[in-house]
Amino acid sequence: MATLQKIRNRAGLLIAVIGVALLAFILGDLLTSGNTFFRKYQDKAFVVDGDIVSTQQYFDRVTEWEEFQKMISGVNSLDENAISQVRDIVYQQMVKERLLDLQAAKLGLSVSKEELNDLVHGDAISPLLQQLPLFVNPETGMFDRGALIQFIATINTDESTLPAEQVGMVRQYKSIWLFLENLIKYQRLEEKYGALLSGAVMSNDVEAQTTFAQSQQDADIMYAVQNYYTIPDSVANVSDADIKTYYSANQHLFKTDVPMAKITYFSKDIVPSDEDFAEVEAQTAEVREKLLSSQNVATVVSDYSDRPYQDVFVSAQMLTMDERSFVESAEVSDVHGPFRDGDSFKLFKYIDKTVAPDSARIRMIGIPESMSNDSLVTAFIDSLHTEIKAGANFADVANELNPQSNGGEVGWVREIDLAQAGTDVAQKVFAASAGSVTKLRMPGQQALIYVEEKTAPVAKYKLAVVNMPVIVGDKTQNNMDNELNQFVSDPDIKSNFAEKAREQGYSVVPAFTVSATDHSLAQIPSSRQVLSWAFNEKEGAVKKFDLSKSRIIARVDRLIPAGVAPLSEVSDFIKSLLLRDKKAEVIIEQLKSKNLTSMNDYAAAMNSEVDSVRFVNFNTTNITNLGSEPVINAYATYGPLNSVVGPLKGNTGVYVLNVINRSQSEGEYNAEQQKAELQSNTLYRLQSQAIEVLKDKMAVVDNRYKFY
Numbered sequence: 001m002a003t004l005q006k007i008r009n010r011a012g013l014l015i016a017v018i019g020v021a022l023l024a025f026i027l028g029d030l031l032t033s034g035n036t037f038f039r040k041y042q043d044k045a046f047v048v049d050g051d052i053v054s055t056q057q058y059f060d061r062v063t064e065w066e067e068f069q070k071m072i073s074g075v076n077s078l079d080e081n082a083i084s085q086v087r088d089i090v091y092q093q094m095v096k097e098r099l100l101d102l103q104a105a106k107l108g109l110s111v112s113k114e115e116l117n118d119l120v121h122g123d124a125i126s127p128l129l130q131q132l133p134l135f136v137n138p139e140t141g142m143f144d145r146g147a148l149i150q151f152i153a154t155i156n157t158d159e160s161t162l163p164a165e166q167v168g169m170v171r172q173y174k175s176i177w178l179f180l181e182n183l184i185k186y187q188r189l190e191e192k193y194g195a196l197l198s199g200a201v202m203s204n205d206v207e208a209q210t211t212f213a214q215s216q217q218d219a220d221i222m223y224a225v226q227n228y229y230t231i232p233d234s235v236a237n238v239s240d241a242d243i244k245t246y247y248s249a250n251q252h253l254f255k256t257d258v259p260m261a262k263i264t265y266f267s268k269d270i271v272p273s274d275e276d277f278a279e280v281e282a283q284t285a286e287v288r289e290k291l292l293s294s295q296n297v298a299t300v301v302s303d304y305s306d307r308p309y310q311d312v313f314v315s316a317q318m319l320t321m322d323e324r325s326f327v328e329s330a331e332v333s334d335v336h337g338p339f340r341d342g343d344s345f346k347l348f349k350y351i352d353k354t355v356a357p358d359s360a361r362i363r364m365i366g367i368p369e370s371m372s373n374d375s376l377v378t379a380f381i382d383s384l385h386t387e388i389k390a391g392a393n394f395a396d397v398a399n400e401l402n403p404q405s406n407g408g409e410v411g412w413v414r415e416i417d418l419a420q421a422g423t424d425v426a427q428k429v430f431a432a433s434a435g436s437v438t439k440l441r442m443p444g445q446q447a448l449i450y451v452e453e454k455t456a457p458v459a460k461y462k463l464a465v466v467n468m469p470v471i472v473g474d475k476t477q478n479n480m481d482n483e484l485n486q487f488v489s490d491p492d493i494k495s496n497f498a499e500k501a502r503e504q505g506y507s508v509v510p511a512f513t514v515s516a517t518d519h520s521l522a523q524i525p526s527s528r529q530v531l532s533w534a535f536n537e538k539e540g541a542v543k544k545f546d547l548s549k550s551r552i553i554a555r556v557d558r559l560i561p562a563g564v565a566p567l568s569e570v571s572d573f574i575k576s577l578l579l580r581d582k583k584a585e586v587i588i589e590q591l592k593s594k595n596l597t598s599m600n601d602y603a604a605a606m607n608s609e610v611d612s613v614r615f616v617n618f619n620t621t622n623i624t625n626l627g628s629e630p631v632i633n634a635y636a637t638y639g640p641l642n643s644v645v646g647p648l649k650g651n652t653g654v655y656v657l658n659v660i661n662r663s664q665s666e667g668e669y670n671a672e673q674q675k676a677e678l679q680s681n682t683l684y685r686l687q688s689q690a691i692e693v694l695k696d697k698m699a700v701v702d703n704r705y706k707f708y
Contacts, residue, residue, distance in 0.1 A: 048102075062087055066086055072133050084520075087704070093186075095695065104192075109189060109196070110189075111185050111188045129143075129184070130143040131143075135148045151177075154170060193690070198683035208675045209671075212669050215618075215667075218615045219661065220659070220663075221635070221660065222612045225626075226587050226591075228653055235586050236579050238575050243567070246578060256565055258562050259559065260513060261531075263534055264510045266509065266553055269550045271343075272476065279473070280345055287468070306467055313415055314414070323348060326463075332351070332352060333349070336350075348465055354460050355457045356458075358455050361454070388448070389437060395407025413429075425440055434452065437450050494555070518531055521554075525549075527552060533554075535706070537556050539558055542556075591605060591654070606656075613625070616632060619633075629655070632650070635657050642658065644657075
C-alpha cells in the first residue's frame, strides 16, 4: 500500500514527463515536415499578384531559353553577358504571361488552337516565326515557308523509324517547337489585349488635323542661351525644407521595384610580379640559342611559345611593326631578341623570303570522309577531277552537289588563311596556276580546289615567332591573397574600410550604388557574385571575392529596400532640379531688369552669342546642338514671327528666341490616314506601357537576387 501511495504521490511528475516526451515527439515531426513547408514558402524567385514562381520553375525556363538561344546562334555555350540577358528576358516573359492570363480571364480573351494553327500554317504567319533564322532563306534573307514545313515534318516523325543518333535531335526540335508555340500564343494574346486597350482611346478630327498641321510646318529660329552652369550655385539658395517639400510631393518619381545597395569597394588585378618576369627572361637565352642552331624551328616554337608556328609566307603588310623592321634589315637565319613586349618576351627568326602572289581567289568542292569510306571518297574525287579537267564547269559541278554552295565559292584567301587546313594545302594552292584544279586532303575531308585568279607577285617573308607570356606564378598569387586576407581580417575594417584601404594604397570606390538586378559591379566581368552576396548580407559586412583576373574587396554600406527611395539617397538629385529652377528665376529676373530689345543685346548680357537652328517643328525630339527643349518646339510652331521673345526657361538654360522663318509643306491632309496613324501610335504606346502599369498594380515582387 505504501508503494501504491508513493506512485500516486508522484503521478503528476510522471504525467508531466510523459507529456514532455510526447510534445518533443510531435514537435520533432512537425519541425521535420515544417522545414519542407518553410523552404517552399521561402522559395520565391518572384511573385505576381500573390502567385509564387519557384526557383525551379524559373531556372527550368532559363535553361529552355538558353538551349533555344544556342540553337539559333549555332554555338555550344553562352557567355556571361548572354546568360544575364536570357535571365532577364525569361523573367520579363514569365511575368508578362501571368499578367496577361489574369487580364485575359477577366476580359474573356483567349487564343484558340485553331487560331494558333493559323499563325503557323495559315496566310498570316506569326511575325515571330518569320524573323527566326531557322526559317529564313540565307540567300534572300526572307522567310522560307518550306523550311518551316520541313521543321514541323521533322518533329512529327515517328521516332521508331529513325536511327538512334537522330532521335536526340528530333526530341530537341520538339522541345524547341513547344517553346516557340508558347511564345506565339502569348504574343498573340498581348496583341489582342493591346488592341482592346487601343480601342478604348479614339482619335478625333481636331487631334488629327492639329497633328497633321504641326508636322507640316518647320521653323528657322535665332536664339541666345545662358546655360545654368554659368552661374554659381550660391546665387540660387535651395534649403533642406525646399528639398523635403519636393520629395513629399513627388515620391512617385523615386519608387524602385527592387532593392538598392551602396557598396564601397576596391579591386586589384592579378598581374605578374618582377620575379615572374625574371623567371621567363632567364629562359630566353636558351631559346635564342636553340633558334640559331636548330634545323626544326617548329619544335622550338612549340616548346616555348603560346602561339603555333605558321609555316607560310606573308606580305610585309601582314607583319607587325617590329617584325617588318627586323626583316628589312636582317638576313635569312638571323634571330632578333629577346625583347619585352607588354606581358611577354619575344624572339624572331628570319626563315625565308620569296616573291609570290599575296592572295588567290578560289572555289572548293569538299567531300567528308571517314575510316570506312576513304577509298570511296578518293574514287569520287578522282572522277570529279577528271570530269572538270575534261571541260565541265567547276561552279556547275559544285552546285549540283550542293545547290547552296554558290558554285563552291570561297573568295580571296592568303597563305595564312589556309594554314589550319595543313601546310601543304597553302603551298599547293599558291603553287597552282590560275585556271587549274588541284586535289587536296584536308582534316576530315578530301577536296578539289579551283584557282580562279591571283594577285600580282610581291615580296613575302616567313618568320618563326616565339611569344613567351609571363603568367602569374603561384607565389605571386598567394602573396597577394595573403595580403588581402590580412586586410579583410582586420577587426576595425568594418568601421574604417575606406580609410584603411587608402592607407595601403588601394584605389577605393566609395558608396557605389547598385541595383539587385544589375548584372555586374561597375561592369567588372564575373562580379555578379558581389551583388548577390551584398543583398543577402547585413550592413557593414566585408568580404574578398576571387575573380579569374582580379580580386574585389567590398563592404556593404547601406541596404535600401524596394519602394520609395529614402530622401537621403535622392536629395542631391532633387537639389539639382531645384537649383535649375531657381537659377532660371535669377537669370530671367536679371535679364528683364535690363529692358533689352535685340538678340545681340541679350547675347551680350548672357555672355553668349546669337546662334540659329533650322527645320524645327512641334514634334522635333532632338534639336541640333541643344537636345530636348520643348519650349523651342512650342515657339517654333506657335510663336510670333520676326519678334524677339523671352527670356524663357529651358532644360539646360534660359533662352531668347526669334522665329525668322516658318515654311509650310505641301502635304495633302487625309483624315482617315491621319487617324489610323494616331491609332497605331496609341496601340504601340499602350502595349509598351500596359505591362508596366499592371506590374505596379498587381504587386510584382522580384526576389531573384536572393538566389544568384
